[in-house]
Amino acid sequence: MERLLDLALQQASSAEVFEASSESAVVHFEANKLKQLENRQSTTVALRIVRDGRIGFAAASGAHEPDKLVDMAVETSSYGAEALFDFPGSSVLMGPKTYDSRIVELETDALIEMGTDVIERVTSAYADVQCEGLVSISAGMVRILNSSGLDVSSRKTSIGAMMEGVRISGTDMLFVGDSVSSGELLPDVRLIADTMLAQLARAAELAHIETGTYPVLFTPHGVDVALLLPLAVAYNGKNVLEKSSRLAGRQGEQVFTPALSLWDDATLEGRPTTSPFDAEGIASRRVPLIEAGVVGEFLFDLQTGAEAGMATTGSGRRADARSQVRPGMSAFVVGEGDTSFGQMLSSIEEGLVVEELIGAGQGNLLSGDFGGNVLLGYKVERGKIVGRVKDTMISGNIIDALSRNVVIGNDTRWVGGNLRTPSLLCDGISVSSKGGDE
Amino acid sequence: MSLCPSLERWGTIIGPRPFPGVLMRDRITEALQNHGADYVEVRYEERTTTRVSYRGRKLEDASLSSDSGGCVRALVDGGWGFASFNDFEALEESVARAADDARMSAGEALSLPEREPFEASAVSMPARNVNDVSLDEKVSLLSEFNDIIMSSPRIQSSSINYGDSGRMVRFAASDGTYIEQKVPDLSLRLTAIARDGEEVQQAGVSLGSVGDFGAVQSLHDQAQDVARRAAALLDAPNVKGGEYTVVLDPILAGVFVHEAFGHLSEADLVYQNPQMRELMWLGRKFGSQNLNIVDDATLPWLRGSYAYDDEGTPGQRTYLIREGELVGRLHSLETAARMDEEISGNARAISYRHSPIVRMSNTFIEPGGVSLQDMLADIKEGVYVKDWYGGQTSMEMFTFSGGEAYMIRDGQIAEMLRPVVLTGNVFTTLERIDAIGDDLDMNQGGGCGKGGQSPLPVSNGSPHIRISRCIVGGK
Numbered sequence: 001m002e003r004l005l006d007l008a009l010q011q012a013s014s015a016e017v018f019e020a021s022s023e024s025a026v027v028h029f030e031a032n033k034l035k036q037l038e039n040r041q042s043t044t045v046a047l048r049i050v051r052d053g054r055i056g057f058a059a060a061s062g063a064h065e066p067d068k069l070v071d072m073a074v075e076t077s078s079y080g081a082e083a084l085f086d087f088p089g090s091s092v093l094m095g096p097k098t099y100d101s102r103i104v105e106l107e108t109d110a111l112i113e114m115g116t117d118v119i120e121r122v123t124s125a126y127a128d129v130q131c132e133g134l135v136s137i138s139a140g141m142v143r144i145l146n147s148s149g150l151d152v153s154s155r156k157t158s159i160g161a162m163m164e165g166v167r168i169s170g171t172d173m174l175f176v177g178d179s180v181s182s183g184e185l186l187p188d189v190r191l192i193a194d195t196m197l198a199q200l201a202r203a204a205e206l207a208h209i210e211t212g213t214y215p216v217l218f219t220p221h222g223v224d225v226a227l228l229l230p231l232a233v234a235y236n237g238k239n240v241l242e243k244s245s246r247l248a249g250r251q252g253e254q255v256f257t258p259a260l261s262l263w264d265d266a267t268l269e270g271r272p273t274t275s276p277f278d279a280e281g282i283a284s285r286r287v288p289l290i291e292a293g294v295v296g297e298f299l300f301d302l303q304t305g306a307e308a309g310m311a312t313t314g315s316g317r318r319a320d321a322r323s324q325v326r327p328g329m330s331a332f333v334v335g336e337g338d339t340s341f342g343q344m345l346s347s348i349e350e351g352l353v354v355e356e357l358i359g360a361g362q363g364n365l366l367s368g369d370f371g372g373n374v375l376l377g378y379k380v381e382r383g384k385i386v387g388r389v390k391d392t393m394i395s396g397n398i399i400d401a402l403s404r405n406v407v408i409g410n411d412t413r414w415v416g417g418n419l420r421t422p423s424l425l426c427d428g429i430s431v432s433s434k435g436g437d438e
Numbered sequence: 439m440s441l442c443p444s445l446e447r448w449g450t451i452i453g454p455r456p457f458p459g460v461l462m463r464d465r466i467t468e469a470l471q472n473h474g475a476d477y478v479e480v481r482y483e484e485r486t487t488t489r490v491s492y493r494g495r496k497l498e499d500a501s502l503s504s505d506s507g508g509c510v511r512a513l514v515d516g517g518w519g520f521a522s523f524n525d526f527e528a529l530e531e532s533v534a535r536a537a538d539d540a541r542m543s544a545g546e547a548l549s550l551p552e553r554e555p556f557e558a559s560a561v562s563m564p565a566r567n568v569n570d571v572s573l574d575e576k577v578s579l580l581s582e583f584n585d586i587i588m589s590s591p592r593i594q595s596s597s598i599n600y601g602d603s604g605r606m607v608r609f610a611a612s613d614g615t616y617i618e619q620k621v622p623d624l625s626l627r628l629t630a631i632a633r634d635g636e637e638v639q640q641a642g643v644s645l646g647s648v649g650d651f652g653a654v655q656s657l658h659d660q661a662q663d664v665a666r667r668a669a670a671l672l673d674a675p676n677v678k679g680g681e682y683t684v685v686l687d688p689i690l691a692g693v694f695v696h697e698a699f700g701h702l703s704e705a706d707l708v709y710q711n712p713q714m715r716e717l718m719w720l721g722r723k724f725g726s727q728n729l730n731i732v733d734d735a736t737l738p739w740l741r742g743s744y745a746y747d748d749e750g751t752p753g754q755r756t757y758l759i760r761e762g763e764l765v766g767r768l769h770s771l772e773t774a775a776r777m778d779e780e781i782s783g784n785a786r787a788i789s790y791r792h793s794p795i796v797r798m799s800n801t802f803i804e805p806g807g808v809s810l811q812d813m814l815a816d817i818k819e820g821v822y823v824k825d826w827y828g829g830q831t832s833m834e835m836f837t838f839s840g841g842e843a844y845m846i847r848d849g850q851i852a853e854m855l856r857p858v859v860l861t862g863n864v865f866t867t868l869e870r871i872d873a874i875g876d877d878l879d880m881n882q883g884g885g886c887g888k889g890g891q892s893p894l895p896v897s898n899g900s901p902h903i904r905i906s907r908c909i910v911g912g913k
Contacts, residue, residue, distance in 0.1 A: 031710035036518035037539035039532075040791060042507070043524050057499070062506035062524035072502040079490075079500040079577045108542065130711050168713035171865040173834040211680050242494045242595035244631045246638055322487075322503040359837025359859055362828035366631060367638040371911050372830075373837045373861040391835070393861050393911035395679065430913045432679030 001145050004047060004066045011074050012049035012056070014147045016087050018279065019045045020321040022140030027111045029163070030132050032119050034112055044321035049073045055080035055303070059322035084306035087146040093283050095154070095276025096269045100184040103157040104139045111135040114189045118163045121193035126167065126200055133163030133177075135189075144281040152281050158182065158272035160417065161189050165196055174203050174388065175356070175375055178221070181417040184270040199355065199376060207379035207387030209433055215351040216394060216429040217344055217380070222354035223424055224415040226370045228332060229361045230398045231262070234368055235289050237300035237315070237327040241308045244366050246399055250295050256402045261335030262290040264299060264315070273331040273418050280316040280325055287313045289332070293403075301327045334421035337408025344407055344425045346383035352431060353378040353385060354394060363395075371395030392433040401426045462526070466610045469530050473537040475512040475519075477550055479611040480533070481748065482508035482526070483790040485603055486569070490576055492584040492598040500577060509790045512536040513550070517543030522791050550771045551781050553750075555614030560745030564650035568624050569604040571651045576600065579654070583661040587630045590665035592672060594633035597642075600626045602649065607748075615750045622649020623741065623895055627883065628661055630668035639671035639856070641841060643825070644883025646741045646895065653882075667842060674854040677843065679912030683820035684860065684905050685813055688879035690826050690840050691900030695803050696886070697829035697836040698864055699724070699731055700898070703758045703766075704784070704796040704888075705773035707833060714833075715777075722764045725868040728806050731759040733768060735783060735799035741882050741895040742801070744786075748794035751783035758801075759868075770796050788891045795889050803900035806874030813873045813904045820846035821910055823858060826881070837861045859911040867905060875901030 001017045008015035026038040046059035047069050056077025058069050115135045122129055136159070143153035162179030178195035180187035218226060239245035247255065266284035268274050277283055280302050288296035300308065301316035304327050317328035345353070357372030374392045378385045409422035466480050484506040491499040509522040510532045519539025521532035580598055587596040602624040609617040629642035641664050647653035686694055701707065708714045735744050735753025744753045749771050756766045769777070770785035773796060785794035814822070825841030843855040878901045885893020 033545060034517070034543045036520060036793065037543050038520040038522075038793070039535055039539065040522045041524065041528065042522070042791070046503075057501040059501070059503040060505070062504075063526065064504055064506075075573060076500040076502055079497060079573065081497055081499070108539075128713075166711070168711065168717070171717060171834065173832065175832055238493060242631070243633060244595045244638055244640075246636060322505065323489075324499045324501055358830040358832050358835065359828070359839060359861065362830070362837070362839040363859055364638075364640060364857060366640055371859055373835050373859075375832050375835065391861070391863055391909060393679065393837075393859065393909060395859070395911040395913055397913075430679055430911075432909055432911050434681055434907075434909050 001045070001143065004045065004069065005145055005147065007066050007070050008047055008049050008073065009147055011070060012051040014087055015047065015049045016144065016146040017045065017047055018144050020140065020142045022138055024136060024138035025108065025111065026134055026136040027108065027115055028134050029115045029119060032123055032131050037108060045069070046321060047073045049077060050083040051077040053082055054078070055083050057324050061322060081303065083303070085302040087148040088150055088281055090149040090151065091283065093152055093276045095284060096267055096274055098183055098274055098276070099155040100157050102185045103137050103159050106137055111137065114161055115163070118161070118189050118193045121190070122165055122196050125197055129165040129167045129200070131163050131165045133161070135161040146281065150281045152277050154276050156183070156275065159185070159187060160272065161187065161192060163192050163196065167200070176200055176203070179416065181272050181414070182270055183272045183274060202378050202385050203376065203388035205387030207389055209352060209379050209389050209392060209431055211432050213428050214431050215348050215425060215427050217348065217351065217353045217423060217425045219353060219355050219423050220411070220413050220415045220421050221356055223334070223421045224419050225357045225360050226354065227398055228419050230365050230368045230370050231332065232329045233365045234398070235298050237298050237304040237308060239366065240298045241304055246368055247295055253295050254293050255295050255399065256290050256293040257404065257406045258293040259337065259406055259408050260290055260293050260402060263288045263333050264329050264331065265333050266314070266330035268331065271331060278314045278316040279318045280312070282312050282314040282316060284314050284330070287315065299327045299329060301325050329418065331418045331420065335408070336410055336412045336422050338410050339407050341409055341411050341423055344409060344423060345380060345385065348380045348383060351380045352389065352394065353380060368398040369395070370398055392431060394429055394431050396429045401429060404428060463608065463616065465529065466608065469533045470610060470612045473512060473533050475514050475537040475540050477513040477612055478533060478537065479511050479609065479749065480508060481790050482608045483605065485605045487601065487603045488573065488576065490580055490600045492580060492596060494595045495588055497577065500573065507790045510536040511793055512540040513548065514540035515544035516546045516548040517541070518793070519543065520793050548772060548775060550775055553613065553615065557616045558746065559618040561620045562622065562648055564622060564648055566650055566652045567622060568602040568649045568651045569622050583628055583657060586658060586661040587628065587665045590630070590662065590669065592632045592634060592669040593630055593665050595631040597629040597631065604649070609746070609748070609750050611750055617746050617750055619745060621744065624649050624651065624654065625883065625885070626654050628657070628664050630665040632668040632672050634672045637672050639668055641667035641671060646882040648739050648741055648743065650739070670854055671856060674856050676856045676913040677821060677858050677910055679910060681907050682910050683817050684908045684910065685820065685822045685846065686903050686905070687824040688877060688900050688902060689881045690823050690838065691903045692802060692881040692898035693826045693829045693838045695731055695900055696798065696801050696898040697831045697838050698862055698867060699758065700733065700798045700801045701831045702833050702864055703733070703768050705767045705769045705777060706796040708767070709773045709776045718764065720764055723762055724759055724764055725762040725871055727761050728874050729759055729762045729868065729871060730757070730804035731801070732757055732804060733784070733798050733801045737800050740800045740880055740897040742799035742897045744799065747783045747785045748787045749785040751781050751785065753783045753799060756782045768796050768798065770794060786894060788894050792891050795891065797888065797894055798886065798896050800880065800897045802878065802880065802898060803874065803903065805876050805878040805901045807876050808873040810875060810902050813875065813902060814846055814851065815849045817846045817849060821855070821858065822846050822851050823860065827857060834865065835861065835863050861909045861911065867908065870906045870908070871903050872906045873904035875903065877901045
């Protein structure tokens, strides 16, 4: 890495070398059985330079020649964006622990056991459910070196398990599922089986909801699938800078319900998304996004921040190790409320509980639209779940929905690895369903 | 664009190998000895990628990258082991590891379909190979498109994402089969973002080609149209949700066939589930006599085309639905063996980091004979939907979202609507296709995601179709 930096500096005024290596093991289950064991090793180096004031970028996974990588970066710098930042200098970064050697030492048998345990718990209660899923562990290392003297590195481990079950009856297909993840030993995989069993029980009957406007109770999974992506888009510094986010220019305004708080946090102990520094070597911190309904900060990296006249929030991310840095989320955390799931449910005269959607995120995300076909959701009548709905769509807009009255649950949990949220009960969500003549 | 199969530009050369790398091949062949597994395959891949993006007035990203690495997949008594690596020196160790892992996951024995070992190389040589086009020319062209979008009325911002790659894959199997394939790829999405006060609307177009730069060189009018549509959406109302008669243009109908039926034809979603096998029996009626759905990897110059899949099976044309009946499905070697059906050459992996899984290639509804005008004629109130944002399926239910929508009133295309999301149920919606147009076109943009592997180049298409009742999400 030092050599690559030296080589780059022969042609560039400043430079940064990013190196990431990882090893992972994945155990796949299909049709309630062990299917495949996988091992992956990967190493990538990425070079960012500033030459004649412009950014050049080149990256390589696997075999590469350092001279050639420098040439590639130089070639792109003729066209690259004007660099509006200086690479950060050396700093001592103290972050939370991100490495747990017990994960690396886990035997394959233990991973197989975790998956098998979930499948057995589910199928012993529902013999006709077919499960498919995986258990995975990974260990990696990231090092960033730049011409301002920065040299930071971090080791990281993570473990995750996910399982999906399908139950088919005639032409009806019911999908249930859950996942857990952690940066340290051990996530409780029983949570996956417990969730799936609760979903199966609630979905036992079929129910119908007429087209109309209803209160919708999003479980933590429902919040993840419906609301996370439009929120991440609205707070991305790129969209704010371009004024394509509806929140652009509204920092400090009371846009959302005062009940709602949200922040992005890369500093949480024991989480796979945690890192002492971002993809540019800037110290991670907790970034407030919504404070009691007021729009807080937006997520910036060095370049986007400089363009917007703002400081980086330590939110530089790479979509993969061969991609340029862009601003992005780490883990969104929704502040907990004090209403239980049961209390929220009993307050609904007629409405829906939404757990899972398909087609979410395929509408106009920039304007905050969300929606999709309810893959797993339940009809609520007079405070009780009466059955699962099908052939039903929901649609709404986060900025409208979260500015009205929202009841915040006290059932906080992690979902999907990068969201910690309780259930949220939103008013006035549009529901479309098929006519009833079949 | 014609879909009549003609193979002149998809050059499949069987014979002398045009690539260097004899030593690499020897080493791979050597590594495939003495592993103790029932079957082992190695893929080694070298890829170069160019990316250019614009946001608003500025070029955001110009980057070049390379990616080389390989993987080994081994089979022992029905259990698979897989190992991927960046360092070619890890080859032998990875073969041993994959074989050990396969032994550990062994279960019910599996005999893969027999094949005569063969050697082949396939090179696709586009009219204007993108790998020979300078970065300067790519940046200049994209800058022209961006200027057109940004100088249009009411446009707040733009997003232009361009990517191209050259990919060379060596495949070797323990049965002696050895294949080298060289495939370029190109994808481009132009998005215009319009804003008026609180309202933000966007419109876009996705295109792609098998590495032919010519396919994106004359999009100036389309860039203009995208900007015009984004601005027009600011004044458009949302559709009222509910069931409508919908007419889909060829692009969105292509997404529809991909989501509504293509994925359900993938045998890996069927072969181990007894209830699914009962539902998806060959001969089952899914649509009218006029409905024919095909997956075809051999069509020339489509992004889903290939000479061999990632298990070394030649790509082919497979009827999924013929005259309304389920007649075939897409297979890997394993699913064909387990279901005792013919192999179809649909095992594909996005890169050496992944195992091949059952995927589509180019999937489309064959043309019928109804004109768009006749399709619209007897619709009192309906929705006409064009272009696409995306789609997703859970096998039974699926969604697909359109980029451009209009009300249909009294047989005429009427006012513009905000983009809509539609949903259907495979067991009822295909039956409700009551008119199939005569104007087949293929959509080459975007990519398909499945099992953590995204985006895979595919294409899909259809003529205009009419669905008598379809749920449209609305506000």
